[in-house]
Structures are given as C-alpha cells and as structure tokens.
Amino acid sequence: MTGPHNAAYRRDALWIFAQIHRVSGVLLAIFLPVHFLALGLAIEGEARLQGFIAWTQNPFVKLAETALLFTLAVHLLGGLRVLVIENLPWRPQQKQMALGAAAIAAVVAVAFLLSV
Amino acid sequence: MTPEVAETVEVSLWRGREDGRYQTFTVPLRQSQTVLDIVTWVQRHADPTLSYRFACRVGVCGSCAMTVNGKPRWTCRTHVSKVVDDGKLEIGPLANLPVIKDLTADMAPFFEKWQKAEGRFVPSQTRADNLAVVSPESAERRTADAAIECINCGVCYAACDTVRWNDSYMGPAALNRAWTLVNDVRDAGNRSRLSAVASDGGCHNCHSHQSCEQLCPANLNPTASIAGLKRRTMQAYIKGELG
Amino acid sequence: MNVRLYFLQRATAMLMVPLIIVHVVVIFYATRRGLSAAEILSRTRGSLGWATYYSLFVIAATVHAGIGVRTVSIEWGGLRPRSADAVMWGMGFALLVLGLRAVTAVVLA
Numbered sequence: 001m002t003g004p005h006n007a008a009y010r011r012d013a014l015w016i017f018a019q020i021h022r023v024s025g026v027l028l029a030i031f032l033p034v035h036f037l038a039l040g041l042a043i044e045g046e047a048r049l050q051g052f053i054a055w056t057q058n059p060f061v062k063l064a065e066t067a068l069l070f071t072l073a074v075h076l077l078g079g080l081r082v083l084v085i086e087n088l089p090w091r092p093q094q095k096q097m098a099l100g101a102a103a104i105a106a107v108v109a110v111a112f113l114l115s116v
Numbered sequence: 117m118t119p120e121v122a123e124t125v126e127v128s129l130w131r132g133r134e135d136g137r138y139q140t141f142t143v144p145l146r147q148s149q150t151v152l153d154i155v156t157w158v159q160r161h162a163d164p165t166l167s168y169r170f171a172c173r174v175g176v177c178g179s180c181a182m183t184v185n186g187k188p189r190w191t192c193r194t195h196v197s198k199v200v201d202d203g204k205l206e207i208g209p210l211a212n213l214p215v216i217k218d219l220t221a222d223m224a225p226f227f228e229k230w231q232k233a234e235g236r237f238v239p240s241q242t243r244a245d246n247l248a249v250v251s252p253e254s255a256e257r258r259t260a261d262a263a264i265e266c267i268n269c270g271v272c273y274a275a276c277d278t279v280r281w282n283d284s285y286m287g288p289a290a291l292n293r294a295w296t297l298v299n300d301v302r303d304a305g306n307r308s309r310l311s312a313v314a315s316d317g318g319c320h321n322c323h324s325h326q327s328c329e330q331l332c333p334a335n336l337n338p339t340a341s342i343a344g345l346k347r348r349t350m351q352a353y354i355k356g357e358l359g
Numbered sequence: 360m361n362v363r364l365y366f367l368q369r370a371t372a373m374l375m376v377p378l379i380i381v382h383v384v385v386i387f388y389a390t391r392r393g394l395s396a397a398e399i400l401s402r403t404r405g406s407l408g409w410a411t412y413y414s415l416f417v418i419a420a421t422v423h424a425g426i427g428v429r430t431v432s433i434e435w436g437g438l439r440p441r442s443a444d445a446v447m448w449g450m451g452f453a454l455l456v457l458g459l460r461a462v463t464a465v466v467l468a
Binding site: 090094 | 134183277324
C-alpha cells in the first residue's frame with residue numbers, strides 16, 4: 001500500500017466491463033497492423049498469401065483467432081452500450097446490458113471455434 | 117454470571133500526508149454507530165491530534181466524506197454495521213485530492229474545476245425585473261431538478277477513475293452542476309458554459325464507468341447528466357455555436 | 360479529449376457497426392468454406408464494391424484507433440496531451456498506409 005487510496009469501488013460489474021472495453025480496444029489496435037501486413041502479402045502474389053494462410057491452420061492460431069473474434073465482438077457491443085448510454089434516455093438496467101454484451105460476444109466466439 | 121464482552125472494531129486511520137501510513141485503533145462498538153462517530157471517538161479518547169472535517173453530522177453539509185473500506189462515503193450517514201468487513205474498517209481521506217493531514221483532503225482542485233466548468237449561475241435579468249416564472253412541470257425544470265440536489269461533497273470525484281487518470285478532467289460533480297444550469301431557463305451563460313465543458317478537460321472525457329452514479333449518497337446520476345452535456349455540446353458543435 | 364475528437368470517435372464507431380457485422384459474417388462464411396488465398400482473392404479481385412467497403416473500413420478504423428490510443432496513452436501511459444497527439448498521428452499514419460496497402464493488395468492481386 002503506497003498511499004491512502006484503496007479503490008475497492010472498482011469491484012463492480014460496470015467498472016470491470018468498461019475496462020474490458022478499453023483493453024479489447026488496445027488489443028485490436030495492436031492486431032490491426034499485423035492483419036494489414038498479412039493481407040498485404042498478396043502484393044507478392046497469391047502463393048505468398050496462401051503460404052501464410054496455411055500456417056494459420058494450426059490449432060494455436062485458431063484459438064488466437066477465436067480470442068480475437070471475442071475481442072472484436074466485445075468491443076463492438078461495449079461500444080454500442082456506450083452509444084446507448086450517451087444518446088438514448090437513461091435505462092436503469094445497466095448491469096444487465098453489460099452482462100448481455102459480454103455473453104453475446106462469448107457466444108459469437110464459441111460459434112466460431114466450433115465452426116473451424 | 118458471564119461478564120459482558122465489549123464488542124470492538126479494528127479501525128485503521130490514515131495518518132500524515134501522502135507519504136503517511138495507516139494507524140490501527142481498537143474502538144468500542146455501539147448501536148447505530150456511524151463511521152463519523154468512530155473517527156470522533158478516536159480523536160476524543162485515543163489521539164487528539166487526529167485531523168478530520170465535519171460540520172452538520174446529518175448529511176446536509178457535504179464536508180465529512182472519506183474513503184471507507186475503499187469506497188468514498190459520507191461518514192455521518194454510513195452505519196458501521198453496514199460497511200464493517202471482517203471486524204475491520206479502513207478509513208482514509210477522499211481520493212483524487214491532495215491530502216492536507218490524516219483524513220482531511222484538500223478540496224481546492226475540486227472547486228477550481230467547478231469554476232472551470234462554469235458551474236455558477238449567470239443571471240439573465242436584474243433585480244428590477246419581475247420574478248421569473250418557471251413551471252415545475254416543464255421539461256427543462258424536470259431535467260434540472262433530477263440533478264439539482266448535489267451538495268458538493270466530492271464523493272463522485274473521489275470515485276472517478278477518469279479524474280484519477282487525467283488531471284485536467286473536470287469530474288462528475290462540476291459537470292453535473294453545469295448540466296443543471298444548461299437546463300435553467302433563467303440562466304444566460306450557456307454559450308460560454310457549453311464551450312467550457314466541450315474543451316479538453318470537459319464532458320467528452322467521461323467513459324461512463326458509472327462509479328459516480330453507483331456511489332452518489334444523494335442518489336444522483338452524474339453519468340446521465342454528462343451524457344446530456346455530450347448531446348447538447350454535440351448539437352452546438354454541429355451548428356457551429358461553440359467558441 | 361474534446362468535442363472534435365469525440366465527434367470523430369463516435370461517428371467512426373457508428374459507421375463501423377454495420378461494417379463489423381458484415382466483416383464477422385464474411386469471416387464465418389469464408390472459414391466454413393475453408394479459408395484460402397484463392398477463396399479470398401476470388402471475392403476481392405477487381406471488385407469495386409469490396410474496394411470501397413474495405414477502404415472505408417480502413418479509414419474509419421484508423422481514425423477510431425488513433426483517437427482511442429491517444430486517450431489510453433494519456434490515461435494509462437501518463438503522456439502529456441502533446442506527446443499523445445504525436446502517438447495518435449504516428450499510429451494513424453501507419454494504419455492508413457498499411458491498411459490501404461492491404462486493400463490494394465487484395466483488390467489488384
């Protein structure tokens with residue numbers, strides 16, 4: 001404990017969901033250049049891109065892609081929640097909205113994992 | 117006959133300035149005891165040099181807010197039985213403000229930001245004019261009334277991580293007050309006020325964590341007030357009305 | 360953060376809602392058919408529609424991510440707003456160049 005300021009108020013579903021929104025956004029920002037570079041391989045021809053895609057077929061990359069899809073879905077739904085708070089009349093069911101958003105993102109990710 | 121066992125609570129109180137430490141006292145429990153009663157007991161019976169701030173003791177003045185087991189609260193309206201955790205209480209000064217000494221936070225930055233957000237009434241009439249007639253049923257007045265009961269205690273400011281992470285952010289209380297004035301039909305300061313709350317430290321920094329709404333002892337919703345400011349400033353921005 | 364950055368942040372967010380939904384649908388569709396370079400390029404090669412869609416997506420994501428990273432670098436990185444502006448422009452430039460390069464690659468390949 002370095003100062004007087006314990007922050008136990010953070011143990012709250014809404015606070016935690018807001019941090020998930022932020023961390024997912026940062027992860028997407030880190031992933032985007034990688035995604036662009038990978039697709040950019042097509043400049044060197046279809047074979048070069050196919051070589052990369054073939055590498056992505058291993059199970060670890062599939063798991064990473066599932067996590068990435070969850071990250072995208074949870075950031076989208078978290079963002080929709082912010083847009084609803086900011087632009088529509090106040091709704092009291094904030095925690096249900098946050099949990100619903102996380103649940104839908106998880107369903108999308110699991111559906112992806114099962115389909116690949 | 118068994119002797120009556122006096123029930124006690126272990127209370128850790130912040131001592132010193134930012135670089136201080138928690139000091140533990142054993143305080144007897146009483147019925148309907150408030151956290152402020154605990155702090156007062158320590159000052160009267162254990163250490164008269166303990167510094168803390170209070171005035172009304174009934175939730176009207178807004179001066180006794182402290183951090184109680186990690187959550188900012190009015191100590192005068194918080195029963196010990198409601199917040200005690202495993203027989204322990206940790207009481208510190210309000211967060212996000214400089215510590216003067218012990219449990220006393222320096223409220224100056226809080227009120228400076230209140231002024232930055234132009235959270236003060238700007239009259240549109242003079243004393244020579246008739247009294248303004250404001251219908252309590254009007255949409256503007258209802259919106260202002262929903263946010264008006266703020267007593268500047270600083271609980272929301274201490275609970276706001278956006279304040280914690282960004283020194284320039286005006287914080288929930290100042291913006292909530294600005295929102296009541298934006299909806300006050302007698303006020304003439306909106307052009308300048310909307311520009312102020314749309315500037316770098318203004319309402320657009322809010323991430324809607326809603327800690328302010330969860331912890332406001334007056335049950336106000338600064339997150340909703342700030343959302344109102346975001347909409348109103350956006351309209352003004354699109355119309356080119358912001359200076 | 361001020362009203363101008365906020366406007367750009369939220370406008371690109373709203374724009375990307377339908378773009379992301381289409382993107383996720385395409386991801387499911389493409390992976391079910393067995394993802395391959397031939398499969399991707401057969402869709403995008405010479406397509407004005409996909410070129411427009413992905414260019415718009417790249418621009419919106421660039422603006423949105425740039426402003427978001429600026430905010431995070433102030434709030435979590437402790438940067439002053441000026442340094443955070445530099446991070447935002449640097450990030451934005453890199454994303455725009457790499458993104459449009461990728462769009463060109465899959466459309467003209």
